[in-house]
Amino acid sequence: MLQFGDGTPVPTTKQSPGTFVKDITFDEPATYPIDVILTINGKTETFLDVDTITISDELRKITSLTATPDPSTTTAKLDWTYVGKIDNFKVTYGTSKTNLRLSVTTTQPTTTLLIAEPTLTYYAQVLPVNDRGETIGEPSDVIEIPPLKDKEPICGNGIIEQPETCDDANLRNDDGCSTICQIEIPDTEIPLPETGPEHNGATPLPVPQASTCYPEGIQISSTQVGDQYYIVWAPVPKAQ
Secondary structure (H helix, E strand, O other), rough: OEEEEEEEEEEOOOEEEEEOOOOOOOOOOEEEEEEEEEEEOOEEEEEEEEEEOOOHHHHHEEEEEEEEOOOOOOOEEEEEEOOOOEEEEEEEOOOEEEOOOEEEEEOEEEEEOOOOOOOEEEEEEEEEEOOOOOOOOOOOOEEEOOOOOOOOOOOOOOOOOOOOOOOOOOOOOOOOOOOOOOOOOOOOOOOOOOOOOOEOOOOOOOOOOOOOEEEEEEEEEEEEEEEEEOOOOOOOOOOO
């Protein structure tokens, strides 16, 4: 038999001269002394500290981690698998892959995270820890949790984002683009000439192409209603 530290002697099976094989489960990572207890023809003799065996934290490892986002509840369910004896898991997460500032501890290989900013990408990692929160094994890879919702457009930032039809970098009406970033069509019909006169060095273009120059300014878009055209124009800055 073999005895590891203060543990109960373990019966072994002789495989070859000088070699004994037995699967043994260790509760804690440590270095264990090995005692050999031999019984031959009814006579038992014990050999103390014949050797040592070191059990390292490599036996404790998070082997996989998956995320299931739920846009309806703005949450993400995490599930993971592991090897070794692990009683506590620390889940770290955040919007920076290299700085997972948020954390939660659980005893189960699953947890649900509340995503506070659902339009952002989150990242998560699981670590095996002891009762003091110290890492005792190999953590999972850092995984990505994609945005749960599309980013809402910001009217007035100068960038046309769906469902905006224009964005002139301000929040004023009556300038061709409304305060909700929709193209404004004048109440009065403005028939366009086939070409406009040159103005401030701009080259006139045939109707109804955009960027035609008129005395009022530069055409930025046009809409046809029947046989009439409506224009949205921007004033031309005066020379300083």
